[in-house]
Amino acid sequence: MAAGHYGLSNLIAIVDHNGLQIDGTNEEVMDLHPLDAKWSSFGWHVLMVDGHDHEALLDAYQEAEKQDRPVVLIANTVKGKGVSYMENQVEWHGKAPSDAELVQALKELGGDPS
Amino acid sequence: MKMATRDAYGAFLSTYAMDHPDIVVLDADLSKSTKTAAFQTVCPDRFFNMGIAEQNLMGVSAGMATVGKIPFVSTFAMFAVGRALEILRNSVCYPKLNVKVCATHAGLTVGPDGASHQTVEDLALMRALPNLTVLNPADGISAQALLAAAAQLEGPVYVRLGRASVPLCYEEQEVFAIGKAKELRAGSEATIIATGIMVQESLQAAETLAKEGIEVRVLDMHTIKPIDQEAILKAAEETGAFVTVEEHSVIGGLGSAVAEVLAENFPVPMKRIGIKDVFGESGEPEELLAAHGLTAQKIEEAVKGVLGRR
Incomplete structure (x- = not known):
């Protein structure tokens, strides 16, 4: 609201919008819908992007720089993307993997667990 | 002459702050x-x-401090330390940012607005935050001097300011150092340590006691944190009996800070005068101070009480 009021054209906010929070899904806990309308009603220019698509994110940043007001990128994402046992699982919101789970996650992400 | 410490703040901003281009001022309506x-x-x-x-x-304010500004941030004390506590803790104190929280309308002397707006616990809350310096000036002159000192100190500072007009305790040009108590009256039989607007009331009490032959030292503890341990222990050794006076809860403020120093180093009989773990209520400042026992007469009685326990 303050950013909109002061017309902060040099400000970009990014929402990592994976639809999950600690106690459950957004819809169950406290529905955010319609998220884009909430931001735009506060004076922000809203861009919706696939948060896993780097090209789309770069395009969005370039688009954001042209605006005369604050910009929010609502980046739709999958929590735990690329790690089979974490994907879309609420319980992985703030938990650290065990040593064995870490090795598996790094392997699945194409990293080197050693 | 009387002056509210919030008016001293306004005067400070339109003189000192105006001449210092890094200072920015933020408020919340x-x-x-x-x-x-x-x-x-x-x-x-x-x-x-x-x-x-x-x-x-x-x-x-925290964000502005990260780019070299010196934010002076104001709202009522109730909202500064109540509603914004977590941001003050995590975004200002934890990263040790150069933000000066100048919170007005502290204590009972807010007056008719009543308990919802009378912060009686701010010193306790602020004293518990690491990295934060906590100031509580007694009058308009010390307020302006301490605000300038706060501006020159690198790091977060909380300054407690009041709504009501209070008498001046100091002459212009008096010099103040953060963390150093001011001895306003010499005496060796007991010590009154006061803070904020209770300094003036304590001086009155000391004057009355002197007429009865009881010479009491009066210290203005304008810095609640870091507390002036040296002045406290010197007074403990030289006078051996303490009364603390604050327009704040007896829990966690000046009285607690002084008691902590005494208990661990040099225990002496002590009485805390403050608000007795209750909320305030609507009323005129003078009525409220009287209703909560924050008067010269109660301070005199407390001094006699601790003298009797020595």
Whole structure:
């Protein structure tokens, strides 16, 4: 609201919008819908992007720089993307993997667990 | 002459702050009451009204401090330490940012607004925050001097300011150092340590006691943290009996800070005068101070009480 009021054209906010929070899904806990309308009603220019698509994110940043007001990128994402046992699982919101789970996650992400 | 410490703040902003271009002033829709409006008039480009959004007020101040500004941030003490506590803790104190929280309308002397607006616990809350310096000036002259000292200190500072006009305890040009108590009256039979607007009341009590032949030392503990341990222990050794006086809860403020120092180093008989773990209520400042026992007469009785226990 303050950013909109002061017309902060040099400000970009990014929402990592994976639809999950600690106690459950957004819809169950406290529905955010319609998220884009909430931001735009506060004076922000809203861009919706696939948060896993780097090209789309770069395009969005370039688009954001042209605006005369604050910009929010609502980046739709999958929590735990690329790690089979974490994907879309609420319980992985703030938990650290065990040593064995870490090795598996790094392997699945194409990293080197050693 | 009387002056509210919030008016001293307004005077400080429109003189000292105006001459220091790194200082920015932020408020949350209370600028006429906190007196930051005085700064807005002379420096509109360095004044930011954040609306009734104290958490954002504190967050934006933290952000401005990260780029080298010196934010002076104001709202009522109730909202600065109540509503915005977590932001003050995590975004200002934890990263040790150079933000000066100048909270007005502290204590009972807010008056008719009543308990919802009378912060009686701010010193306790602020004293518990690491990295934060906590100041509570007694009058308009010490307020301006301590605000200038706060501006020159690198790091977060909380300054407790009041709404009501109070008598001056000091002459112009008096010099103050953060962390160093001021001895306003010499005496060796007991010590009254007061803070904020209770300093004046304590001086009155000491004067009355002197007429009865009881010479009492009076210290203005304008810095609640870091507390002046040296002055406390010197007074403990030389006078051997203490009364603390504050327009604040007896829990966690000046009395607690002094008791902690004494208990661990040099225990002496002591009485805390303050608000007795209750909320305030609506009333005129003088009525409220009397109703809560924050008067010269109660201070005199307390001194006699600790003398009897020595």
